Amino acid sequence: MLQLYFSPMACSLASRIALMEVGLEARYHQVHLSTKKVADDDGDFRGISSKGAVPVLVLDNGERLTESAAVLQYIADLKPERGLAPPPGDPDRYRLQEWLSFIGAEIHKAFLFPTFWYKDDGSLAKPRARITQTLSVPSAHLADREFVVGQRFTVADAHLAWALLLLRPAGVDIAQWPSLSAYLKRMQARPTVRDAIATEIALRKTMAA
Ligand SMILES: N[C@@H](CCC(=O)N[C@@H](CS)C(=O)NCC(=O)O)C(=O)O
Numbered sequence: 421m422l423q424l425y426f427s428p429m430a431c432s433l434a435s436r437i438a439l440m441e442v443g444l445e446a447r448y449h450q451v452h453l454s455t456k457k458v459a460d461d462d463g464d465f466r467g468i469s470s471k472g473a474v475p476v477l478v479l480d481n482g483e484r485l486t487e488s489a490a491v492l493q494y495i496a497d498l499k500p501e502r503g504l505a506p507p508p509g510d511p512d513r514y515r516l517q518e519w520l521s522f523i524g525a526e527i528h529k530a531f532l533f534p535t536f537w538y539k540d541d542g543s544l545a546k547p548r549a550r551i552t553q554t555l556s557v558p559s560a561h562l563a564d565r566e567f568v569v570g571q572r573f574t575v576a577d578a579h580l581a582w583a584l585l586l587l588r589p590a591g592v593d594i595a596q597w598p599s600l601s602a603y604l605k606r607m608q609a610r611p612t613v614r615d616a617i618a619t620e621i622a623l624r625k626t627m628a629a
Contacts, residue, residue, distance in 0.1 A: 422446040423478035425468055427453045428624040431528060432475035433616060434578040437493050440612040441573070442499035442560035448624060458486070488528075489520040504575050516569045521577040526554045527583045534591040549593060559597040566606070573610065581607035585617070 424446050426432035428455065434534065448461040456472050458465050469476045469486055477485045477494065485491050493516075499627035501609035521536050531551045534544055558580060559566070568576040584604045587594050594600045607613050 421627075422480065423449060423550055424447045425451050425458070425474050425476035426620075427451050427628065428620040429475050429617075430474050431488050431524075431582060432581075433582045433585075433620055434488060434575065435475040435477065435495065436620070437578040437581070437612050437616045438492050438495040438504060438575050440616055441504055441578070442495060442502045444495070444498060452627075465503070473494075487524075488579060489517065489524055492520065492579060493517075496575050503572050506570060506574070512570050516574055516576050519568050520579055522557070523576070523579045523583050527551070527580075531574065532553070532583065532586050532590055536586075548591075551587075555587075555592075555594070555597055555600065556602075559600050562599045562603045579609060 422439070422444060423436055424432065424585050426436060426448060427450065436448070451457070451465045451474055452521070453472075453474070456465040456511060457463065458468065465470050469484060472485055473486070475488060477491045477555070479485060481493075485494055489518055494503055497508075500507060505516055531547045531554065534547050538544065558568070568580055581604060584594060584607075585602060594604065606618070
């Protein structure tokens, strides 16, 4: 069985959504990112991945795959008939990779990551100024589309929905981009997305308790 190392409401949420979308069962291991401990057994998460970051997907052959873009495409390709990624060779597959890279680098690493992990001693001013320009890209793209790539839900939507969800706690109100708030509402109404969020919010509350 696949195993997913995750932290509630971290970027690994997109991998949980993808697993639910393809209907694959997995064993989920919760990680405390600040202490790098695995909740199951208090084990050292760095022993699972030297990157110390979620998601980590343990494959059926025991290999460990990291990086959301790779993990999401791997899950999608396990059940190609679910259409979570265009098939290899389809021009839209490169569009999918284009968006996964953009979300991972420009929204997650350039903005969400420093906002949640670094002290705001003034150094966040530049990422905060830049995120407005960054978000204008998906905002324009989604003005007349239901999904990020093609005509159906793909792993790029799982990734973008997660990133948009985290903008509010990061201090960015997406109401200023009507196409993004409408898109997020649509995504949150999708049963897998709704259920994955509910599961992880409940786990987060347990962590805080
Ligand atoms: N490039 C990686 C980034 C993964 C990442 O930064 N994950 C965060 C949670 S959203 C994390 O585990 N951070 C802990 C750390 O970097 O120490 C990806 O896209 O999967």
